[in-house]
Amino acid sequence: LYEQLAAQGDAEAYFSLGCAYDCFEASEEELKKSFACFMKAAQMGYAQAYVCLGSAYFRGKGVEKDWVKAREMYQTGASMGNPSAILQFSNCLKRGIGGEKDYPAAMTLYLRLVEHRNDDALYELGDMYLKGLGVEIDFQKAFDYFTKAAKHGNRAAGNALNSKKFRDFKK
Numbered sequence: 001l002y003e004q005l006a007a008q009g010d011a012e013a014y015f016s017l018g019c020a021y022d023c024f025e026a027s028e029e030e031l032k033k034s035f036a037c038f039m040k041a042a043q044m045g046y047a048q049a050y051v052c053l054g055s056a057y058f059r060g061k062g063v064e065k066d067w068v069k070a071r072e073m074y075q076t077g078a079s080m081g082n083p084s085a086i087l088q089f090s091n092c093l094k095r096g097i098g099g100e101k102d103y104p105a106a107m108t109l110y111l112r113l114v115e116h117r118n119d120d121a122l123y124e125l126g127d128m129y130l131k132g133l134g135v136e137i138d139f140q141k142a143f144d145y146f147t148k149a150a151k152h153g154n155r156a157a158g159n160a161l162n163s164k165k166f167r168d169f170k171k
Contacts, residue, residue, distance in 0.1 A: 006037070011044035018052060022061070031062030042076075050077030051084045058097075071098030078109070086113055087120055094124065094133065103134020122149035123157045130165070143169055 002020065005013030018037035021030045035056050041049035054073035057066045071092040077085025086109050092098055093106035107128060113121035126145030129138045143166060149157035160166065 006040070009044070011041045011046040011049075014038070014041035014044065015046050015049050015052075018049065022052070022056075026061075028062070031056075033062075035062035042073075045080075047077050047080035047082035047085065050074065050080070051082060051088060054085070054088055067092075067098035069098070083113060083116060083118065087118065090121070090124065094128070103128065107134055117152060119149045119152035119154040119157070122146075122152065123154045123160070126157060126160065130160070139165070139169060 002013045002017045006017055014037045018034045018041060021034035021037060023030070026034065035053070038049045038052040038056065042053055050073045054070045054077065055061070056063050057070035057073060059065065071089065074085050074089035074092055078089040090106045090109040090113070093102045093109070095101070107125070110121040110125050110128075114125065122145050126142045126149060127133070129135055129145065130142035131137070143161070146157040146160045146166070150161055
């Protein structure tokens with residue numbers, strides 16, 4: 001059914017086909033088909049496909065590993081307003097994946113995601129304040145962001161709060 005819909009120019013069908021080919025134990029041939037479907041969906045303006053393309057380039061699944069292209073795909077999806085793409089592009093900016101680090105831009109995008117209660121963005125903001133990445137080290141802000149992320153179920157934030165740095169920290 002997806003193939004029939006895709007043949008009729010349905011971007012979501014191409015995306016769904018890409019997901020179907022990209023299963024846990026997918027062969028290299030299936031991964032290449034998945035990549036081609038995601039590319040077609042992206043060309044048709046399906047924003048989530050850019051996240052999948054970015055991940056494919058990042059991991060080398062169905063295509064040669066290329067962190068610069070991964071970053072570009074995430075950036076394109078982010079420019080379309082896709083929250084997953086915004087998070088992945090922010091992570092690239094924070095870590096310097098596929099290009100230069102840009103802490104202020106990463107911070108801006110994480111804050112945009114926080115408005116939508118994104119626990120991963122909350123964690124990343126806490127990490128930036130904890131480590132002084134583009135901001136002054138601020139344990140209170142780090143603690144506050146980690147606490148909010150942990151309340152939303154973010155395990156990494158919970159682990160951070162249980163670390164030696166915060167064990168004796170008081171609000």
